[in-house]
Amino acid sequence: MVTTTDKKNVPNDGDGVTAVDVEAALPVGNAPAASTTSNPAVQPQETKDQEQAIVYIGMDLGTSRTAIACSNGVRESFPSLVGYPKDVVSRKLLGADALFGKDVIAKRLSLNVYRPLEAGVIKGSNGAGDVSNDEAAQNMKAARELVMHAIRMAKAPADSLVYCTIGAPAEASINNRHAILEAAKEVIDSVIICSEPFSVAYGMNVLTDALVIDIGAGTTDLCRMHGTMPEAEDQVTLDHGGDVIDDNLERLVKKNHPDVQFSRQMIVDAKEKFSTVRPTAEPIKVTWPVNGKPTEIDITEEMKEACFSIIPPIVDALNKLVASFDPEFQEVLRSNVLLGGGGSQIRGLAEEITNYMKEHLGGGHVRQVEEPIFGGANGALMISKDMPPEYWEQLG
Amino acid sequence: MTRTLARNLYHMLRGAAQKTTVDGLKKRGHRTVSVLNFRDVQQMIGRAIENTLQRRGLDLDRADIQDEVRHEFLSLMRERDALQNTVDALLREKEELDENRVALASELSKATEEYEHAQEAVEAGVPKDVADLMRRISAEVTDTQNAAGVNADLTKKTLELVEHALHDHVQNLSDQAQAAQQSHLQNLQRRITKLKRKLQETEDMLERARAEGVQPEGIEGEHVDAGVKRGDPNFQMKKDLLGEIFRLNVELRQMLNKN
Numbered sequence: 001m002v003t004t005t006d007k008k009n010v011p012n013d014g015d016g017v018t019a020v021d022v023e024a025a026l027p028v029g030n031a032p033a034a035s036t037t038s039n040p041a042v043q044p045q046e047t048k049d050q051e052q053a054i055v056y057i058g059m060d061l062g063t064s065r066t067a068i069a070c071s072n073g074v075r076e077s078f079p080s081l082v083g084y085p086k087d088v089v090s091r092k093l094l095g096a097d098a099l100f101g102k103d104v105i106a107k108r109l110s111l112n113v114y115r116p117l118e119a120g121v122i123k124g125s126n127g128a129g130d131v132s133n134d135e136a137a138q139n140m141k142a143a144r145e146l147v148m149h150a151i152r153m154a155k156a157p158a159d160s161l162v163y164c165t166i167g168a169p170a171e172a173s174i175n176n177r178h179a180i181l182e183a184a185k186e187v188i189d190s191v192i193i194c195s196e197p198f199s200v201a202y203g204m205n206v207l208t209d210a211l212v213i214d215i216g217a218g219t220t221d222l223c224r225m226h227g228t229m230p231e232a233e234d235q236v237t238l239d240h241g242g243d244v245i246d247d248n249l250e251r252l253v254k255k256n257h258p259d260v261q262f263s264r265q266m267i268v269d270a271k272e273k274f275s276t277v278r279p280t281a282e283p284i285k286v287t288w289p290v291n292g293k294p295t296e297i298d299i300t301e302e303m304k305e306a307c308f309s310i311i312p313p314i315v316d317a318l319n320k321l322v323a324s325f326d327p328e329f330q331e332v333l334r335s336n337v338l339l340g341g342g343g344s345q346i347r348g349l350a351e352e353i354t355n356y357m358k359e360h361l362g363g364g365h366v367r368q369v370e371e372p373i374f375g376g377a378n379g380a381l382m383i384s385k386d387m388p389p390e391y392w393e394q395l396g
Numbered sequence: 397m398t399r400t401l402a403r404n405l406y407h408m409l410r411g412a413a414q415k416t417t418v419d420g421l422k423k424r425g426h427r428t429v430s431v432l433n434f435r436d437v438q439q440m441i442g443r444a445i446e447n448t449l450q451r452r453g454l455d456l457d458r459a460d461i462q463d464e465v466r467h468e469f470l471s472l473m474r475e476r477d478a479l480q481n482t483v484d485a486l487l488r489e490k491e492e493l494d495e496n497r498v499a500l501a502s503e504l505s506k507a508t509e510e511y512e513h514a515q516e517a518v519e520a521g522v523p524k525d526v527a528d529l530m531r532r533i534s535a536e537v538t539d540t541q542n543a544a545g546v547n548a549d550l551t552k553k554t555l556e557l558v559e560h561a562l563h564d565h566v567q568n569l570s571d572q573a574q575a576a577q578q579s580h581l582q583n584l585q586r587r588i589t590k591l592k593r594k595l596q597e598t599e600d601m602l603e604r605a606r607a608e609g610v611q612p613e614g615i616e617g618e619h620v621d622a623g624v625k626r627g628d629p630n631f632q633m634k635k636d637l638l639g640e641i642f643r644l645n646v647e648l649r650q651m652l653n654k655n
Contacts, residue, residue, distance in 0.1 A: 054620065054622075056620060056622075071620050075424070077424075174648065174651055174652075177648055178648075178652050181648070181649075181652070192641060192642070192645050193645060193648065194641055202634075202637075205630065207630055207633055207634070207637070208633075227633055228636070228637070228640070229637055229640035229641065229644070370425065371425035372425075373424070373425065374424075374425055383638065383641065385620050385622060386622075386623060386624045386634060386638055387622065387623070387638050387641075387642070388622065388623045388638070389622045389623065391638070391642040392622075394642075394646070395642070395645055395646070395649070
């Protein structure tokens with residue numbers, strides 16, 4: 001019995017179910033202790049059945065990473081990548097029809113790799129001319145399987161209902177939202193689409209007089225919270241996110257170190273490890289090949305410049321949202337800026353945006369959310385749990 | 397509890413968990429985790445036994461009963477683990493079998509279709525390409541033999557022989573193809589029958605395992621009182637916002653239905 005309880009509540013990450021192992025202590029995860037140590041014998045069977053009936057999920061379906069937070073305690077995050085074996089030999093070797101997340105990065109040479117989301121939406125779902133119908137269909141398939149994989153990771157019992165809120169970019173079009181719904185409907189009993197920055201704010205219980213910046217890989221979403229549902233004029237989506245930093249870093253390293261050999265993945269790895277905008281950052285040194293020989297090179301300035309490149313457009317957009325707000329509350333809004341999303345993990349970013357705002361807007365204060373990776377998923381989970389049951393049933 | 401039993405129980409519970417580092421948890425944003433001490437588990441089991449004995453008013457040797465119950469507990473844990481592993485393996489097997497069955501059924505339907513086409517062609521008489529060939533040969537032979545001044549009866553007989561040989565050849569080819577197709581179909585049927593049997597066996601075993609109280613892996617949720625809590629300081633605001641999200645999602649579906 002105890003073993004089952006332990007399995008149920010342990011926190012998770014992309015590597016699977018985990019639990020703290022502190023000498024003779026057994027962890028039961030981050031759920032309230034009372035709920036895990038209560039005596040199941042006194043629980044009526046009927047109530048227990050009802051409890052098991054629904055698993056609520058909050059999902060941040062991001063360009064770079066997908067994160068889920070679930071009412072059964074599961075929390076997972078993994079790169080939004082889907083890989084299909086290139087041929088029969090790869091299929092046999094990998095033992096699966098599709099791989100996801102970190103496995104795709106590790107086995108990418110044997111796989112046709114898909115990153116089905118771009119700028120926060122499923123590639124090709126806009127009906128834009130630059131993506132062929134075949135490519136759009138393949139991305140849709142990969143997105144559907146990505147959602148299915150995320151739902152499988154929730155480890156919901158087979159007989160339970162799954163109700164899920166999915167965060168979408170603030171300015172996602174009807175077609176984009178339709179594509180997300182299509183991708184989700186096969187595996188989720190009822191699904192709600194919600195603006196991603198709004199879910200970050202909801203998760204932090206900041207519903208009024210605040211500005212939320214959600215920096216993703218494909219986009220940066222800004223959202224003005226003023227106690228009502230944000231409308232189009234309250235939200236801005238910029239095409240500046242982690243991918244732009246990768247582009248800039250790649251360009252700068254190529255320019256300043258023309259002999260160095262590197263791949264896009266090496267650039268991404270370096271950014272994830274060392275990203276910073278701090279003027280006094282420690283030297284950033286990577287060992288990359290030059291003519292095949294591993295060589296240590298200093299990319300401190302390139303990294304800082306690449307990371308800093310997203311600040312001016314963000315502050316511009318912030319200014320637009322502040323300037324178009326009630327003048328009486330502009331100062332409050334400027335001083336209450338929340339920074340979330342994977343991109344917010346750049347060292348010193350909140351301080352630098354604050355400094356840039358002071359310099360260009362005459363003041364402001366930015367603070368980072370507590371859990372940048374799970375901020376959107378946590379908020380979406382709170383929305384899922386707060387949503388009245390009859391709404392879920394109607395949307396199911 | 398004897399030391400061996402305590403150690404066994406401890407290792408079993410530890411074995412059911414997986415390790416991570418405290419730093420790893422911090423990185424993922426966990427600031428606090430709830431920890432159930434192993435000693436608490438021991439005490440809870442002990443207390444449960446004592447309370448039960450007291451309630452029943454049984455005048456038994458408490459130490460003996462406690463040891464027996466703990467033995468039983470350990471053996472049930474082992475049995476449960478073994479059963480759980482079996483169920484997981486069976487589920488995996490069932491999935492594979494399902495996939496195989498679908499693939500085979502599709503192969504069978506394709507092969508049946510090919511077979512029917514082949515049979516239709518045979519029933520329709522001499523294939524068109526053979527008839528064309530026959531016409532060309534007939535023209536060539538007639539021309540050649542006429543040029544050589546061969547008797548018309550002999551030409552006719554030669555042509556009959558050629559036609560006969562061609563028919564025999566076509567018939568042979570058709571028979572061979574049909575035999576190969578039949579054999580292929582029979583093989584597919586045999587494999588499907590075998591798979592169906594295996595699938596049925598797996599399902600039966602799963603059913604038995606479920607009857608023993610073991611469910612396929614899944615993490616049940618804690619009870620969630622859905623809806624915004626009455627005591628929430630932002631109760632009304634949240635209620636309105638959620639209502640708005642719901643309305644927008646209903647509109648989204650209506651727009652999609654229209655399209």
